[in-house]
Amino acid sequence: MDTFVLILELIGTVAFAVSGAVVAIRKRMDVFGVAILALTTAVGGGMIRDVLLGVTPPATFRDPVYALTAILVSLIVFIKPVRHYLTGTHKAYQQTMLAMDSLGLGVFTAVGVSLAYVSQPETGMFLPVFTGVLSGVGGGVLRDVMAGDTPYIFIKHIYACASLAGALVCVLLRGVIGQAYAMIGGAALIVIIRILSATYRWNLPRAD
C-alpha cells in the first residue's frame, strides 16, 4: 500500500510541477523562478496536509524524492522544444494546464484522504474528506497566489466541487472495493469532471 501511495504521489508531483513550471514560463520568469514555482506547486499541498495532520516534519522534508522530482521536471519543461510544445500557443498552454492541474488535483485529493486515515484511524467521514480537498487544492492555490493570479479554485468551473466529489468517492468506496481501487476511482472521477466541465463550459450561478 505504501508503494502504491508513493507512486500516486510521484504522479501528482510530476503533474503539479509541470503546471507550476508552465505558469512561470508564461510569466517569463528565469529558469530558477520556474523551478521554484514548480517546487512550490508540487510539494505545497502535501506540506499543508502533513502540518494539518500533525505529521512533522512533513514527508517532503524527510525524503528528497519529491523535491528533486519537481525540480528535475521543471528543468525538462524548460528545455526549448519541450516548453514550445507545452506552451507555444494559447491553446497548447490551456490544454497542458487543464491536463496537469486536473491530474494533480485528482491524485493529491485521493492521497490526502488515504493519509488522513493513516494518521487518524478512528476518524469519521468528515476529516478525510476535508483533508483530501485541502491537499488537492493546496498546491494550486499556492501556485496562483505566489504568481499573483486569481486562484483557479475561484474561477475554474467546478474546481473544488470536483475534488469534493472525488474525496467522497474515496471515502465511501474504500470499504466496498478496497482502498486502492477507491483511490483510483476517486482520482479518475476528479479528472473526468474537470475535463468535462472545461469542455462543455459548465457554469454555476453567478451574482448579478
Next chain:
Amino acid sequence: MDTFVLILELIGTVAFAVSGAVVAIRKRMDVFGVAILALTTAVGGGMIRDVLLGVTPPATFRDPVYALTAILVSLIVFIKPVRHYLTGTHKAYQQTMLAMDSLGLGVFTAVGVSLAYVSQPETGMFLPVFTGVLSGVGGGVLRDVMAGDTPYIFIKHIYACASLAGALVCVLLRGVIGQAYAMIGGAALIVIIRILSATYRWNLPRAD
C-alpha cells in the same frame, strides 16, 4: 466553558463567512467561489491558531460544524434578495463588511486568547495575546490575499491595534471578572474601536 467558547466560535464563523461571501459576490464569483471564500475566511484563522498551538488536526477538521456553518451561511448570503440587501449599494456593502469583519475579528481574538491558555496553561501574557491577535486577523488576511486585495490589516484604521487592545483586555481581566466576562469585554471593545475608528475616520501618521 466549552459550550460558551463554541457559541462564540460559531458567531465568529457566521460573521467571517458573511464577510468572505460578500467580497466574493462583489468580485462576481460564481456560487462555488462564494462558498470557498466564505469557508476560507471563516475557518482560516482558527486553523492557523490550532497549528501554531500544536493542536492537530485543527478543530475545524475534527468537527464538521464550522465548515458546514460557513457553507450554509454563504448559500444564504447568495440568495438574491439577501445579497441585494447586503451588497446592493456601495454603502450597504461597506456597512456589511464593517459589522461582520469587526464581529469576527473581536470574537476570534477572544477565542484565540482563551484557547492559548487551554493549550499552554503555564504561559505568561505574551503567548495568549499574540495568539489572539493572529487568530483574529488570520481569517481576514487569507480572505484578502486569496481575493487579490490589499489585506484590511494594512489599510483599515486601527485594525490590528483594535485586536491587540481586545486581547490585552481578555488577558488582564480574566483574573478579575472571570474568563467569560473578560472574553465578552475584549470582543466588545474590538468591535467598538473598529466602528468608532471607521465612523470618525481615525488616522495614524503616514509616511510622506
Next chain:
Amino acid sequence: MDTFVLILELIGTVAFAVSGAVVAIRKRMDVFGVAILALTTAVGGGMIRDVLLGVTPPATFRDPVYALTAILVSLIVFIKPVRHYLTGTHKAYQQTMLAMDSLGLGVFTAVGVSLAYVSQPETGMFLPVFTGVLSGVGGGVLRDVMAGDTPYIFIKHIYACASLAGALVCVLLRGVIGQAYAMIGGAALIVIIRILSATYRWNLPRAD
C-alpha cells in the same frame, strides 16, 4: 551555542524588520501597517520553520523578544530622518532593501539549518538544507505576497540559489570547522552572492 543562535536570530529579525518596514513606507501605509509588515517579515520565516519542524508553539510565541524587536525597529525606521535616509531616493531604497533582505536571508537560512539539526539530530543532509532555504525565503515571500508584490524569490537574480548554496555550506562545513563558523560562513556566502549578483546583474536563462 544557544546564545550564539539567539544573537544571529536577532540580527536577522532586525534586518527583515527593516526590509518589511521600508516596503510598507514605499507603499505609503500608516505607522501601524508599517509595524505589521515589519513584524510579518521578521517573524514569518521562523514561524513557518518551527511549524514544519513540529516545534509548537513557535519560538516567536514563547519569547516576546522577536516580536518586540521587530516592532521597535519598525518604529525607528518610521522616524522621519531615518526613513528619508533609508527610502528617500529610489537608489537609497534599493540599497536598503538589498542589504537588509540579503542579511535576513543569510542569517535565517543558517539558523534554519542549525535548528533542523536540533529538532532532528539523526537526519541526513536534505532536511536541514530544505528547512534552511524555507526559513530563509519564508519571511520575504510573506512580505511580498501580503504587500501585493511579485515575491523577490521569482524576480531577484539568484535569490533562492544563494540561500541553497549557503545552506549547503552550513551542512558540509559543520563537521569540519564547527557549527558556529559554518553558520557564519554560510550566511556570509549568501550575502556576498546576493550583492555580487545584484551589482553585476547576473542573469539566468529566461524563456523566450
